[in-house]
Amino acid sequence: METLIDYVLANGKITFDDKPLTLLDFALFNELGYLQLIEHLPNEWKKQDEICIHDLAPLFHESKQAIQFTFLNTKERIVLFEAFLRAKRYCHVTISHYVNDVNTEFERQFAAVVFSIPESKTHQIVFRGTDDSLIGWKEDFKLTYMREIPAQRAAVVYLRTILPILSGEVIVSGHSKGGNLAVYAAANMSEDMQNRLSLIYMLDAPGFRKVFLESSGYRRVSGKIVSIKPHESVVGVMLTSDRSPLIVASKDRGMAQHLLLNWGIDKETDSFLGLEQLSPMSQKLEKTFAIWNQRLSHYELKNLFDLLFDLLIEEGVSSLDDLSGKHPLELRKHLEVYRQLTPQQRRLFVKAFNLFILAYRSSKLPKVKADKELLRLPEFFNRQK
Template sequence: MATILTYLQQNKDTSFTDLPLNELDILIINEIGYLDFSKFLTDRFDLKGEIKLYHLWEDYQKRQKNQAVSYDFLLTKERIELFRLMLSGKRFVDLCLEFYVNDISAEFEKQFSAMVFKLPQMDYKQLVFRGTDDSMIGWKEDFKLTYMREIPAHRSAIVYLTEILNELSGPVIISGHSKGGNLAVYASTYVKAELQKKIAAVYMFDAPGLQASVLQSQGYQAIREKVHVLRPQEAIVGVMLDIDAEVKIIASSSFGIGQHKTTNWQADLARDCLLPAKEGPTDLSVNLEKTFKKWTGELSSQELKRLFDTLFDTIITSGISSLNDLSLDTASGRKLANAVASFRSIDSSKKVLLLKSARLFFLAFVGHTRLAAWEKPRLPLPDFLQHTEKD
């Protein structure tokens, strides 16, 4: 099955004159925005200025020679290969990075990162908002979207976008995957009207939507026709909240939370675009969307806050600080199961809804992570998580 990696392997030496920039190129540039470029730096480079990525990669390879790459949630094998392919051909050899920001604050429960990529030969500029990292703090901030009109990263995104659009001449593409896509649309909504004119398009790649009040705002309506929403068939993150722009459903080679990775999305090499799925969203995605709507429709902001504070704070205090902590051992499974079981202590008339929502959320995420490799008897699920929906 063809992916953006396949596309790049075939077209890394094809000029933009022979093959015009398309949504696969935009997704590729967005995807490398997940790389922590501070790890590539030496004293030769300064992230405050413009950096030609070919020189950065060349320097990194010399230092990395004969050393094994230490992969993590952001520095994945697929992203390194994507980066290598980009800079080993003529198409992206002149790609530059500028205005790189990476601001993570546990105190304020904020994870914010953004940057600008440039292709000087065609005066192309793409501002990328990075999505969530592997930290539970980052994921907790994501779920604040369901009960907070503005999270800390939103304010940072507006300030950043305002500064960059004032600095750059238009047009500029704005993009983001996961929470990054939400930040892209939110910030584009709240910059001044004269700056919105510089925005050529906004791409949301499997990203949470917006609160109803934001969708109804004059700022959003001014950019609505510029918003492109792309998500996989089994979207989990992308079905949070609402978006009233047209949604393009993409085929994926994976399932569950694995479909959130854009390197698993299928590409149509004949048309140089992402491959539309033959069918609509899966039952899992539809059920999760209904669950999110129940949360936001039937629970108050305080109840939602209590729900996610209980879930994430209990997970974090149990010793699980990142997704990478979900290792293949019974002890980790018991920690997570006990954390979810803490919902029993919630004293609320909405307890049944909370428990059913927790069950669906738990099975959706845990069922498609490394925990899925366990045999069922080895994973000590709380009793309520094993009940059917009719219970």
Template sequence: MASIIDYMKKNKDTSFDDLALNDADILSLNEIGYIPFGEVLEPAFDLSQELTLRDVLEHYEGKRDKLDYNFIMTKERVDLLEEMISSQRFADLRLSHYVNDVDNELEKQFAAMIFRIPKINHTQIVFRGTDDTMVGWKEDFKLTYMREIPAHRSAIAYLKNYLSLHEDKVLVSGHSKGGNLAVYAVSHLPSELQDKIAQVYMFDAPGLHEAEVTLQSYQNIRDRLKVIRPEESIVGVMLNIDVEQEVVESQSFGVFQHAATRWQVSEETGDFVPAEKPTDLSLNLQQTFKQWTDELSSQELKALFDTVFDNLIDNGFLSLNELSHFNRESATTLFNVFNSLNAINEDKKNLMSKSAKLFFAAFAGNFKVAKIEAPKLNLPALPDFPDWEEIKSKFDKK
């Protein structure tokens, strides 16, 4: 089985005349959209202007050993970028209109950019998925109870600004939350700008609220949607999308299938390798998410996620990267988080208990692994949160 990195190595010197632009190329362009070009290239280059990536990245040759891999700049994505910019196939790949906007006050995480391949007149607008900021993840969970989040408004404005000044048709893509931004923004464009959209690619992305799917503006672009998910999709089964999904094989399993660099493609054609069907895990999670959002009101979901994320942010956890570096200092901070949860009022405490029981009971009731059905669980009432100060004191004595 081949990944998009394997595909790129095999076809790096294959022209678009010999092998036309395909799904593997489009996914590859979308994946390098996770590279934080602003941090890598600025202030030496103006990323609002069009730059040939091969030319500008030559300035950073030999510095790879100093890169700090993280949640979004993974080794696989850097490998893919290096293969692409050193290839003849993508020799004239251009980057422009780069935006990376994280606003803690508005609770917004939005990043977008445009890749262009002049020799085949291909323009691809890429909306980045969630980065490692807590603000970004909190905004993701807002999708469960808000029809429009701050990043949606930014995505609409971004498309309007570009499309109003350019006549060529464009392809719009996004992975994870980026795919949600792509379909939402395109479905909220005026019809004259929608006519400039060739296709919209959603890579394992959450769908839309039911009310959004019924809008005429969404129906106008519905036949241009291409929805692609791994067989064990978890993120991509949230919310609603009413087009047929392409289910593909992955080298990974479980939540790690969300990493699109592990999806399987044909080295010869660039097509995705189709999976037989979604896994039981993915199908059951889809039903569980629906039950969860059906039985918890928007106000309850907001209160739940505000409580969890605000406590993490208020206690100094601003990114997933900080959670991953666990030491005595971070352990103490986590104790403070849990202790503050213990102090919340009874209504919120009961809501968190209700939410946890609902999610796990709904999921466990249908869960299968290796065709062995787990027993349905009759969960007892959840106990109060533990006394984290007492646990912390024992930790400190060791």
């Protein structure tokens, strides 16, 4: 199955004059938004208001051997970036207005960048999805119980600041949490500013609470939203969405389908390889998440996710990379903190675990006592030290 990398390789010599921007070009720019390009540049480069990405090629090739693959800078994204740098099609594309903010005090993870294509006078504002920081992942789960998470607030400020500066066509996009931020920010603009936006790409992104979908700001931009999800979407079926998505094939399975570089493409149509509907597993998960959120109060959800993440953060774990590189014994040591839960805290974990399993099994919940232990959590979480 061919992917976005194959699209870049096949179209590298075709200019935008010969082939206008396609959906796959927008997906490409969105994926490049995950790379931490600016952080590793010399200081004199960082001071520039706008950088032509192809000018980075010499620096990239000099440091290629020293590149360390991380949660964001994956091997596949580096391969994509290398193909991008070799492609004549993208030789004039620039980046600007880069922001990367991980704030532990305010529990906010936010990053955004503008890609500009001068040949077509088009700008794509890309909101990055979740990085590897535990703060970022904790913030994601706040979507289940907060009206507005800190990253959403930052996205509104960013779009309100950047949009008046740009002339020409403007597209907003994001993958995962970034797609949620793109829609949220667009919905909170004035009507005049919303009219500046051509399209909003929501790539396997979590949805929203129903009160947001009923807002006038959202209704004004909903017709511009293009929602795309892989066949076995997990993240994209969290919370609620009223947009009919384009379902795409993937060369991988399960959670690995969340990665955009695993999605299949159709070279004939310059689009993703479409399917008729989500997989049975994904459809069932969509119902499961809905039931789970209905049966757990906002207070319980907050306490659950505070417990889940804060205990690890207090242990000095700040990122998924901190955990992924650990020896199993070291990893087990970090997870020991969960044995220190109080009986009340363990009951909350048991309740949440049971509700999720029951909801997935039946897509509806029988009447059970909230604290009844129908299924046992793994013994590791229940036993005392």
